[in-house]
Amino acid sequence: ETGVTQTPRHLVMGMTNKKSLKCEQHLGHNAMYWYKQSAKKPLELMFVYSLEERVENNSVPSRFSPECPNSSHLFLHLHTLQPEDSALYLCASSQGQLNNNEQFFGPGTRLTVL
Amino acid sequence: AQTVTQSQPEMSVQEAETVTLSCTYDTSESDYYLFWYKQPPSRQMILVIRQEAYKQQNATENRFSVNFQKAAKSFSLKISDSQLGDAAMYFCAYRVEYGNKLVFGAGTILRVKS
Numbered sequence: 660e661t662g663v664t665q666t667p668r669h670l671v672m673g674m675t676n677k678k679s680l681k682c683e684q685h686l687g688h689n690a691m692y693w694y695k696q697s698a699k700k701p702l703e704l705m706f707v708y709s710l711e712e713r714v715e716n717n718s719v720p721s722r723f724s725p726e727c728p729n730s731s732h733l734f735l736h737l738h739t740l741q742p743e744d745s746a747l748y749l750c751a752s753s754q755g756q757l758n759n760n761e762q763f764f765g766p767g768t769r770l771t772v773l
Numbered sequence: 774a775q776t777v778t779q780s781q782p783e784m785s786v787q788e789a790e791t792v793t794l795s796c797t798y799d800t801s802e803s804d805y806y807l808f809w810y811k812q813p814p815s816r817q818m819i820l821v822i823r824q825e826a827y828k829q830q831n832a833t834e835n836r837f838s839v840n841f842q843k844a845a846k847s848f849s850l851k852i853s854d855s856q857l858g859d860a861a862m863y864f865c866a867y868r869v870e871y872g873n874k875l876v877f878g879a880g881t882i883l884r885v886k887s
Contacts (some may be wrong), residue, residue, distance in 0.1 A: 690873050701777070701876040702864065747817065753873055762875060764810075764818035765800065 682750030796865030
């Protein structure tokens with residue numbers, strides 16, 4: 660696999676379920692990101708990890724819990740979600756804080772909360 | 774806070790013709806980066822072109838070029854000789870010089886007619 664991969668690609672869950680989204684990057688990057696993409700809204704940055712430490716939490720509700728066990732993997736643990744959390748969740752990675760660091764995106768997980 | 778505005782929710786262009794997508798942004802910083810990302814229907818977002826704010830010369834990548842007007846805080850994308858594969862959602866994004874937080878606009882859907 661190359662680039663940034665995400666699993667699952669589609670997820671339907673009830674409000675009482677617990678599930679996790681997985682992201683893996685094969686680019687040797689040291690920064691990873693979670694974004695939420697809702698219809699007709701700008702992408703919203705949720706979390707940033709740099710060198711496996713969380714450096715940004717963009718006022719995300721606690722029902723979303725990120726985990727970065729190493730520089731190649733990023734998880735988003737979900738529990739007791741609300742229907743308004745239905746969206747496309749995108750993972751991205753980049754090479755730290757270099758001036759022109761491009762963010763490479765995964766294909767996303769389409770989440771539907773019933 | 775920085776904001777990015779894309780005033781065109783949808784645009785259409787005839788194959789082989791030229792189209793321009795608009796983007797304006799608001800920032801008090803003098804050094805920053807601007808990006809155009811393309812998100813095809815398959816959802817994998819890819820970088821189209823980037824512009825460093827300190828460079829006066831407009832960036833160009835094959836059929837894609839930008840018109841960067843720093844004083845006006847405007848960053849439009851011109852696609853020449855449009856192809857069917859250009860059909861996608863296009864996002865304008867901003868990032869400060871040192872940092873990894875991208876601020877996105879709401880996106881413009883580009884349709885290419887054959």
